[in-house]
Structure formats: C-alpha cells, structure tokens
Amino acid sequence: MRHQYHPLGFEGSRIAQGFWRLQEWEMTSSETLGFIEACLDLGVTTFDHADIYGDYQCEALFGEALKLKPALRDKMEIVTKCGILLPSDNRPDIQVHRYDYRSEHILASVDRSLENLQCDYIDTLLLHRPSPLMDADDVAQALDLLFTLGKVKHFGVSNFTTRQFDLLQSRLDAPLIINQVELSPLALQHFEDGTLDHVQQHAVTPMAWSPFAGGEMFSGTNEKAQRVQDVLQVLAQEKNCEIDQIVVAWLLHHPAGICPVMGSGKIARLATAVDAMSTPLSDDDWFRVWIASQGQPVP
Numbered sequence: 001m002r003h004q005y006h007p008l009g010f011e012g013s014r015i016a017q018g019f020w021r022l023q024e025w026e027m028t029s030s031e032t033l034g035f036i037e038a039c040l041d042l043g044v045t046t047f048d049h050a051d052i053y054g055d056y057q058c059e060a061l062f063g064e065a066l067k068l069k070p071a072l073r074d075k076m077e078i079v080t081k082c083g084i085l086l087p088s089d090n091r092p093d094i095q096v097h098r099y100d101y102r103s104e105h106i107l108a109s110v111d112r113s114l115e116n117l118q119c120d121y122i123d124t125l126l127l128h129r130p131s132p133l134m135d136a137d138d139v140a141q142a143l144d145l146l147f148t149l150g151k152v153k154h155f156g157v158s159n160f161t162t163r164q165f166d167l168l169q170s171r172l173d174a175p176l177i178i179n180q181v182e183l184s185p186l187a188l189q190h191f192e193d194g195t196l197d198h199v200q201q202h203a204v205t206p207m208a209w210s211p212f213a214g215g216e217m218f219s220g221t222n223e224k225a226q227r228v229q230d231v232l233q234v235l236a237q238e239k240n241c242e243i244d245q246i247v248v249a250w251l252l253h254h255p256a257g258i259c260p261v262m263g264s265g266k267i268a269r270l271a272t273a274v275d276a277m278s279t280p281l282s283d284d285d286w287f288r289v290w291i292a293s294q295g296q297p298v299p
C-alpha cells in the first residue's frame with residue numbers, strides 16, 4: 001500500500017509568475033529578490049520554474065535571490081518541472097534532446113532543483129512533457145519516494161493529453177493537481193480537445209503557459225493575431241484598461257479556473273495582470289475574442 005498523499009489540491013495564487021525568461025532579465029540577485037517581493041506584495045505567490053529554464057540556470061538564479069531572504073520561502077509556492085533533457089554546455093552529460101521519466105532521473109532532477117532553488121521542498125513537481133517511453137509504474141515509484149521523503153508536496157503534469165493524464169493517475173494514490181498547457185486567445189487547441197473538460201471533471205487546476213503567446217498577442221502580424229488585437233483594442237477602450245488586462249480577464253472568465261502563468265520580468269505588467277481579477281468580462285465580450293481568433297462565427 002502506497003503512502004497516502006495529503007489530498008489538498010492546488011493551493012496557489014489565482015495568477016502565477018513564470019521564471020522561464022529570468023536569465024534574459026539580467027537582474028542581480030538583489031534585483032531578483034526585489035522582483036520576488038514585489039510579486040508577493042501583489043498577492044502572486046505561485047512561482048513557476050523548470051529544471052531546464054535558461055539553459056539549466058534559472059532555478060539557481062532564483063535560489064541565489066531566495067538565499068538573501070530565506071524567510072520568504074514559506075510565503076510562496078514553488079512549482080518546478082522535470083523530464084526534458086536538453087544538450088547544453090551546462091550539462092555535458094546530455095547528448096540528445098529528448099525526455100527521461102525513469103525514476104532515477106526524476107529523483108536526481110528533483111535533488112538538483114532543490115539544490116539550485118536553495119530550499120528543502122518543492123510545492124508541486126510537474127512532468128514537463130509527455131514521453132512515448134514513460135512507464136507510469138516507474139514514475140509512480142519515484143513520486144511516492146519524493147513525497148515520503150518530504151521533498152515534494154504535490155504532483156502534476158504539463159502538456160499531457162487527457163489519456164496520458166489518466167494513465168499516470170491510474171498508478172498513483174495521490175491526485176495529480178495541475179495540468180499546465182498552452183492557453184491564450186491565440187492558442188485555443190486545449191479549449192476544444194477535452195483538456196479543460198477533463199480538469200473540471202477531476203478538480204485539477206489548469207495552468208496557462210504563454211498567456212500572451214510569448215508576446216505575439218502584441219506584436220503578431222499574421223491575420224489571426226491582427227483580428228484578435230483589433231477586438232482586444234476595442235474591449236480595452238470600452239473598459240478603459242490595457243489589452244493585457246483583457247487577455248488575462250478572458251482566461252480567468254473560463255469556468256475551469258485557469259491560472260495564467262505570466263512571463264514578463266516587468267512588475268508593472270504583473271500588476272496589470274492582477275488588475276484583471278477586478279475586470280469582469282461578459283460572455284458577449286468573451287465570445288468576441290473567441291470568434292476573432294477562430295476567424296468565423298460559432299456554428
């Protein structure tokens with residue numbers, strides 16, 4: 001009988017901050033600390049990482065900042081990921097860009113993340129991308145051990161189909177509490193492929209990566225991006241707010257309880273995203289964006 005996990009589910013902030021681009025922000029440790037504190041002041045307490053971000057450097061940059069004020073650790077929830085192997089000068093042991101979900105790799109990856117983040121537990125560990133070679137029983141062994149050792153409190157997945165999610169879940173006693181997928185007005189696929197139905201059915205939190213499509217929402221020049229930008233402009237004018245706010249409000253409006261993971265290193269942009277929590281959209285507004293993205297009326 002496996003150890004019972006704490007059946008708490010995801011307890012994080014409504015909006016999360018991602019650290020994929022932390023290295024690009026070129027912050028000193030004290031500037032990163034200031035950014036982390038500013039996020040916490042805004043009520044954004046969930047921080048999204050992955051072992052591979054910034055060529056395996058971002059977790060360590062975050063950890064250096066956290067070391068300056070370790071008491072902050074318990075005021076935040078750290079999400080990080082494992083499972084992608086990326087050839088890099090920082091990891092000469094990796095030859096092929098691929099996935100690895102053998103239990104020994106998961107265990108070693110978490111130990112590296114803990115060391116880099118300079119903390120002794122991870123709130124939620126996500127399997128970063130599904131692998132055709134994933135053996136769910138082997139994964140379950142690693143997750144059980146990580147939980148028993150107190151290294152990870154909760155588990156989830158990222159970019160998993162509903163079938164892949166169910167397969168892994170069938171081998172675990174604990175509920176998987178997150179599926180982090182790409183969701184934005186320019187990325188509608190997971191609104192329609194059953195992912196958002198599945199998370200609601202199983203009380204799983206959907207986290208939205210690249211909520212601004214990596215910046216395409218503002219700079220995209222293709223027809224779809226232009227159509228969406230035009231509607232966002234109109235809505236922003238009607239509500240006297242920024243386009244960003246409309247996009248985040250659009251994600252928050254969905255009944256699945258989407259948690260957008262913001263990607264900018266500019267705190268003013270995160271503040272705008274937080275303002276979206278008090279920018280209600282009507283269903284009419286929501287469908288105007290949906291229809292603009294689809295490029296055709298609903299059937």
Ligand SMILES: NC(=O)c1ccc[n+]([C@@H]2O[C@H](COP(=O)([O-])OP(=O)(O)OC[C@H]3O[C@@H](n4cnc5c(N)ncnc54)[C@H](OP(=O)(O)O)[C@@H]3O)[C@@H](O)[C@H]2O)c1
Nearest residue numbers: 018019020048209210211212213214215218262263264265
């Ligand atoms: N699970 C996965 O597979 C996966 C994949 C990708 C990302 N993620 C997570 O999702 C997080 C967010 O992804 P993302 O960084 O792609 O998010 P995003 O918010 O879609 O894109 C961020 C980019 O948009 C730009 N931007 C934001 N607001 C803007 C504005 N008002 N005007 C112009 N440009 C603006 C930012 O530039 P500035 O920095 O100049 O503001 C930045 O370059 C990542 O940090 C990571 O944690 C997960």
